[in-house]
Amino acid sequence: MTVFHRNEKREPLPAALQGGVVAIGNFDGVHRGHRSVLERALALASERGVPALVLTFEPHPRTVFRPDQPVFRLTPAPVKARLFEALGFHSVIEYPFDTQFSQRSAEDFVQSVLADWLKASAVVTGFDFHFGRGREGGPAFLMEAGRRHGFDVSLIDAFRDENAEVISSSRIRTLLADGNVTEAAGLLGYRYTVEAEVIGGEKLGRTLGYPTANMRLVPETELKAGIYAVRFRRPDGSLHDGVASYGRRPTVTENGAPLLETFLFDFSGSLYGEVSSVSFFGYLRPELKFDGLDPLVVQMKRDEEEARALLSGVQPLSDVDARMSF
Template sequence: MTILRIDQCKDLPADLRGGVIAIGNFDGVHRGHQAVLTMARQQADRAGLPLIVLTFEPHPRAFFSGEAIYRLTPAVLRANLLGELGVAAVVEQRFDKGFAALSPDAFIDEMLSDGLGASAVIVGHDFHFGHKRAGTPDSLAAAGREKGFAVDIVEPETAEDGLLISSSTIRQALADQDLSLANGLLGYRHTVIATVEQGQQLGRTLGYPTANMSLPPQTQLALGIYAVRFRRADGVLYNGVASFGRRPTVTDEGAPLLETFLFDFSGDLYGETCAVSLFSYLRGEEKFDGLDPLIAQMKRDEEEARAILGGVQPLGPLDLPVSFEGLVGEES
């Protein structure tokens, strides 16, 4: 589903004003976020109104700390996921000094009432807004009663084992090599997006040519070997096996690099912005005593990845477009 992306509430087109507004960072669009969005979509459908998401760029935590954070979903992927969930438009509100200084009352007036013309607002239980996070879900609900829009507060979502579903929990699981947990909390396979760049082409000489991608330096993904699904910009999917690491047998230096060997593919991918969905963590990064044992292990990795990917099933509705059908236009 096509989704409109704008960076200020006041720029929302007139025909989308008066809708149901879901507010949050939505980094990861994980199962907890999906609960908020499902409630919002149900309300919008019943009332025949558009569903709008209000989120913030950069992430407020990155703005206040001055440091980049590991984004589970860059803005473009987040927008595509929101579109798949029935969101008509996402306002990626610029989070700067002026915006951070808004009082809670000014936030409500300028963003929700004047900017979006909200008829209803849906937030998570921990939503805070306005200068020094002074606004709370309860104060938002009180303001809504005064200004004529409904407010619903969604309680936290937990996994089957009672674990709280949150972006920070998912980031930690990815760092701890627990890809299964991270994917389960997301409801789809964790996906990274980057441009394919030319490397040293060592894989080609070993019989395993790879598509090389540099991930952001703040990436917390565990080093190691993964069974993956690789998606080109046109949406075409390939199974493969990927290494994220520093190539200890060959170089063991520099920033970690994501190197994906695509099964049953030959061609030039240089310069393409592509996506890699991580299905299974196979093993940690190892240093081998020469190239022959490295190649032997790569063959075993390929066999294991082919077996895993040959029998995978979607984890949920979002996993279909992400990992099985291919989202279109992620590079835009």
């Protein structure tokens, strides 16, 4: 996967990527709703024999407009890029989004980015995509601009699940805040996955016989505190089943910062400094405060047994899930 970061120097896009089909959107979560846009772009590019590219924006525009209320990102840029690659894209453009960019006119965006820089032959996006200063560029504007600048435009309707409900990033965030990682996975089309560096801890888990790989997730993470059955992927691609605790560790700390602590089954070795990922397969129980360490260890053994049983029978939800968590 090649990731391009557009900057003000306006480096030309490699000639091999010009004239392609461009899927445009934030695509936070790269969920099944987004998949209809992305798969349409891939199909069009294949039919025409041209490159398929994703144009997305970093950071998330909502974080720029409301910095005091940063959005809970389902897929930070590195995880998003892995998902695009799993779908079949070879290039993603992460366009910097800031207040200056937000004030550019819709016509300027079309002219400078889509026509002059990308030399797009076709654009695919959601039916409700708006862009430019004051969201002045909408579907009708984009269609007309495409006619003027020589690129086709495909607008994709909102994708609905089996119950005819629209699949959206906000809906998935709500499920994760409730600990419902199973239903969230059904909407994502893969298991919810986080990525972070493994950091040092207090080594209490090692003392208790449950050494953990500790990760500090971004502050805006709204995943429900509790115990989860997970799968852990190291940078070398190796996978390990495990059980993870996310929360403030009330038995051993007072108001500790939220931490993701993963116990890897049948593993020994150092993970410090590795940027690894954790995929969530099931919610086992809420975070509890125990009366001492002995009852905590007893419960941890139960959690391990339950997680092992749950993970022993899991199957991929999709090709993307197979690439991410299997």
